[in-house]
Amino acid sequence: MGRPSLQEQRTAEILTAYELCVARHGLDGATQERVAAQAGVKRTLLRHYLGNKDEMVEALIKHVVARFNSETDQMIAALPKTARPKALLDILFGPLGITETASVLTINALGAASDRFPKARTGLLAAMERMHDAVAKELSQDYPDADITACRAAAFGICHLYFSIDSLMMLDPPQDWLDQARQAANTHLLNLEGTLK
Amino acid sequence: MGRPSLQEQRTAEILTAYELCVARHGLDGATQERVAAQAGVKRTLLRHYLGNKDEMVEALIKHVVARFNSETDQMIAALPKTARPKALLDILFGPLGITETASVLTINALGAASDRFPKARTGLLAAMERMHDAVAKELSQDYPDADITACRAAAFGICHLYFSIDSLMMLDPPQDWLDQARQAANTHLLNLEGTLK
DNA sequence: AAATTGATTGTCATATTTGAAAATTTATTC
């Protein structure tokens, strides 16, 4: 009984706002005031739902890692039945990218502070490895004759090219760059086509 | 007459400390206190040499862009007479990288705040373009038969793979990743060898 | 409509950050 809980909803709203602030201002620059303003709530609500600052950071790390993993899953799930690698590049380097919430910037900021937050380090490493693996799996399925090591290298190249591009979106880079990124990513596919085991 | 000026030396020391703090804590998390502690001076000296916070940020941007350009030049200057592209990969993905001062992390943090500091945006874009051009030039010189567009794409892929790797060094990634990065970068060279105009 | 559970707001003390200026110290030249 009693008033229905908004715990989940509010927590998600606040963490999304937090994510955005961290992307723009860095982990230590994402003050409670800023996050509260971004989320459109009073600062004291942050404490109510997420506890003190250390606990907020812990929650943020979990949230970011979960989102990262979720986006990896969505990306794979969105692939068609055929020509999956090309479609994957369309998703990563297409007009949108997965870049809704500047998530790679948040990841960078968390990574930069990972010496103070060990869980950020382990969580991000695991999430990235997970993405590497998912992409590598796609590649070796579509290029069954290619060397597995080559597939992993290609997957790595594609993933991190995407990370770099996504980090740079704040700079509003020229279209050239996006085209080159796409072409560079495609090079990895071409290489797998050409190089047999 | 009068006491000899330490302007240049102190300014450089402070900006280097500032750079490090921005890499770790983000632009807004790099407080004057932190920078002063990192530089080993009193906080008020920052003001003495660099003015108020906005002026400090402006100076930091100039410093970072200058360093970036300088490192690009050094990198090119360090290449041997022959097999320059391979040597370039050795520099970028070798045991050290150019990663002395976590400069790519600083660049990420500045980029993330570039909507508030237009000079960061223009400066970083120009410096990156400069690096792209330098690498592309090396590639097209060593692979004169390769398409110029392909060279640019390869240069882009190599540069940004490096950026991504360098950003991730704080996570102390497994050796695998570094190997894969190197191999992925090398793929771009192989592609230029194989693809003729 | 009374009780209850949780959302929301308000307040206060404390600590950190920043800005600004004055006072002091130190190294050089004449």
Place this chain on the structure above:
DNA sequence: GAATAAATTTTCAAATATGACAATCAATTT
């Protein structure tokens, strides 16, 4: 060693950030 220019330290006020807790408001159940 007096004058001088610059480094360095000291000090104070204002703004911002955080933590902790109390008070109020709103929706649901019995």
